[in-house]
Amino acid sequence: MNYRQRYDAYLQAFNEQLAACCDTYLPLGSQVNEAARYSLLAGGKRVRAVLCMAACELLGGSADQAARFACAVEMLHCYSLIHDDLPCMDNDDFRRGKPSCHKAFGEATALLAGDLLLTEAFEVIADAPVSETARVRASAALAHGAGSAGMVLGQELDLRYECQPVGEETLRLVHRNKTGALINAAVQMGASAAGGSKDDCSLLEQFAYDLGLVFQIVDDVLDVTSTSEELGKPIGSDAENNKTTFATLHGPQGAMELAQQINAEACGRLSRAYGERSEFLTALAESLLCRRT
Amino acid sequence: MNYRQRYDAYLQAFNEQLAACCDTYLPLGSQVNEAARYSLLAGGKRVRAVLCMAACELLGGSADQAARFACAVEMLHCYSLIHDDLPCMDNDDFRRGKPSCHKAFGEATALLAGDLLLTEAFEVIADAPVSETARVRASAALAHGAGSAGMVLGQELDLRYECQPVGEETLRLVHRNKTGALINAAVQMGASAAGGSKDDCSLLEQFAYDLGLVFQIVDDVLDVTSTSEELGKPIGSDAENNKTTFATLHGPQGAMELAQQINAEACGRLSRAYGERSEFLTALAESLLCRRT
Numbered sequence: 001m002n003y004r005q006r007y008d009a010y011l012q013a014f015n016e017q018l019a020a021c022c023d024t025y026l027p028l029g030s031q032v033n034e035a036a037r038y039s040l041l042a043g044g045k046r047v048r049a050v051l052c053m054a055a056c057e058l059l060g061g062s063a064d065q066a067a068r069f070a071c072a073v074e075m076l077h078c079y080s081l082i083h084d085d086l087p088c089m090d091n092d093d094f095r096r097g098k099p100s101c102h103k104a105f106g107e108a109t110a111l112l113a114g115d116l117l118l119t120e121a122f123e124v125i126a127d128a129p130v131s132e133t134a135r136v137r138a139s140a141a142l143a144h145g146a147g148s149a150g151m152v153l154g155q156e157l158d159l160r161y162e163c164q165p166v167g168e169e170t171l172r173l174v175h176r177n178k179t180g181a182l183i184n185a186a187v188q189m190g191a192s193a194a195g196g197s198k199d200d201c202s203l204l205e206q207f208a209y210d211l212g213l214v215f216q217i218v219d220d221v222l223d224v225t226s227t228s229e230e231l232g233k234p235i236g237s238d239a240e241n242n243k244t245t246f247a248t249l250h251g252p253q254g255a256m257e258l259a260q261q262i263n264a265e266a267c268g269r270l271s272r273a274y275g276e277r278s279e280f281l282t283a284l285a286e287s288l289l290c291r292r293t
Numbered sequence: 294m295n296y297r298q299r300y301d302a303y304l305q306a307f308n309e310q311l312a313a314c315c316d317t318y319l320p321l322g323s324q325v326n327e328a329a330r331y332s333l334l335a336g337g338k339r340v341r342a343v344l345c346m347a348a349c350e351l352l353g354g355s356a357d358q359a360a361r362f363a364c365a366v367e368m369l370h371c372y373s374l375i376h377d378d379l380p381c382m383d384n385d386d387f388r389r390g391k392p393s394c395h396k397a398f399g400e401a402t403a404l405l406a407g408d409l410l411l412t413e414a415f416e417v418i419a420d421a422p423v424s425e426t427a428r429v430r431a432s433a434a435l436a437h438g439a440g441s442a443g444m445v446l447g448q449e450l451d452l453r454y455e456c457q458p459v460g461e462e463t464l465r466l467v468h469r470n471k472t473g474a475l476i477n478a479a480v481q482m483g484a485s486a487a488g489g490s491k492d493d494c495s496l497l498e499q500f501a502y503d504l505g506l507v508f509q510i511v512d513d514v515l516d517v518t519s520t521s522e523e524l525g526k527p528i529g530s531d532a533e534n535n536k537t538t539f540a541t542l543h544g545p546q547g548a549m550e551l552a553q554q555i556n557a558e559a560c561g562r563l564s565r566a567y568g569e570r571s572e573f574l575t576a577l578a579e580s581l582l583c584r585r586t
Binding site for chain 1: 407453
């Protein structure tokens with residue numbers, strides 16, 4: 001299978017499990033569940049899910065073993081988007097070209113839908129058909145990446161620094177927590193499903209944080225070089241908010257060069273450690289670097 | 294030890310573990326963590342924590358074994374209060390006689406503090422010093438009680454029915470989910486720590502839901518018979534909102550008689566199953582029935 005075929009195979013396995021998770025954990029007949037499904041099933045690249053399954057395969061497990069964990073990490077990611085879009089946070093009316101959750105369902109329902117997705121992510125993990133060791137490790141990894149040492153801290157730092165100029169170190173710290181920590185959780189959950197060793201986990205951790213950084217740099221660049229139609233969300237919002245980004249620090253071209261360099265080092269390390277087996281993950285990293293949306 | 298001494302011993306064990314949890318999972322230096330601590334350490338009766346530890350002891354475990362799970366359930370309860378107080382939900386300015394979290398820290402920080410407590414509750418469970426089986430069971434129980442088959446569903450039903458008259462069956466359904474499900478999660482987590490059997494879990498489930506119902510009926514009665522100073526929150530709000538409660542359905546006295554009857558049956562069943570070992574839990578039920586705040 002080539003890269004695209006393998007990505008699609010992961011997506012298919014993921015989508016099947018996600019539909020099953022919706023049936024069990026977000027049953028029809030409730031507005032909050034409907035709102036959660038509206039956001040969860042709105043698509044997206046499912047990068048975190050694919051990373052979770054690919055990390056599991058890299059370490060000798062099967063994608064299926066990690067598919068429920070992949071659902072959990074996407075549920076968690078989705079909660080963070082719903083809450084992030086709320087009026088008291090970024091106050092975004094659109095997400096992936098559709099009205100954001102609170103625009104479609106009202107604030108109270110959106111708040112609860114986010115709470116629900118966060119909660120059910122952990123139920124999905126606890127019920128997953130893998131060993132108890134894997135489930136405990138995955139639950140710890142997800143909570144750690146999403147909480148006070150990860151995503152929530154990142155959100156706080158983002159709010160704190162959004163309207164003031166910051167240096168590169170601070171900017172990296174924000175994104176390491178806001179984006180990197182959950183990407184790391186995704187690969188660690190995949191590693192848990194495969195029973196990965198400590199060394200495997202360390203290697204994957206470095207790769208995940210580098211990938212997250214590249215992802216964010218490219219995001220910043222697309223915000224100044226892309227169109228609103230391409231992205232399915234308003235562009236130029238960073239500049240409007242006077243926000244420091246990698247694009248303002250280095251210029252769009254300088255930022256892309258930085259991303260290329262980080263990406264090359266990250267892929268080199270993974271490839272030296274795992275040889276051919278790392279091909280999918282390095283191709284995925286490459287595709288995130290070169291994406292247009 | 295008499296009832297009060299045993300309650301205080303549970304509280305002491307709980308408070309020690311909660312302080313340790315704050316150090317590890319809500320470290321100082323962050324506004325969001327500070328907001329989470331502000332609400333989490335505001336006190337309260339800690340009924341869910343005590344139930345968790347007492348259920349563990351009832352089934353032959355030690356209170357210490359369940360103390361981390363007790364912290365998790367109180368963290369989860371606290372998140373629900375913070376989000377419930379937000380302007381888009383109940384819009385309450387006070388909680389336990391102090392400004393509610395968003396009044397003290399702003400809406401964005403309060404939202405994140407709630408998200409954080411919910412997230413870290415699951416990290417506390419995943420890291421708890423008990424068997425992996427116990428941790429997986431506790432995590433499943435907490436997520437199940439807090440999610441689409443429990444508390445979040447209860448919140449949704451509460452919002453749906455808050456401004457229209459409902460019958461007794463609907464009222465019970467709302468409270469079963471909104472209050473009962475998390476009380477049940479607390480005792481199930483305690484049972485997990487002790488390695489309780491399926492029969493134990495069923496018995497405790499029925500007891501927990503009855504206890505939750507009694508708790509709610511008494512709440513409704515206090516809202517019409519107590520003073521704002523006694524409760525530390527505004528009273529009469531149910532009547533003001535034209536809300537159906539057990540007090541409006543049965544009158545305050547009729548509601549109390551119903552509560553006494555449910556309580557007597559629940560305690561009778563527990564006592565027949567566990568004899569003297571159930572004494573603490575039945576005394577706790579009695580104290581919730583007779584409480585003035």
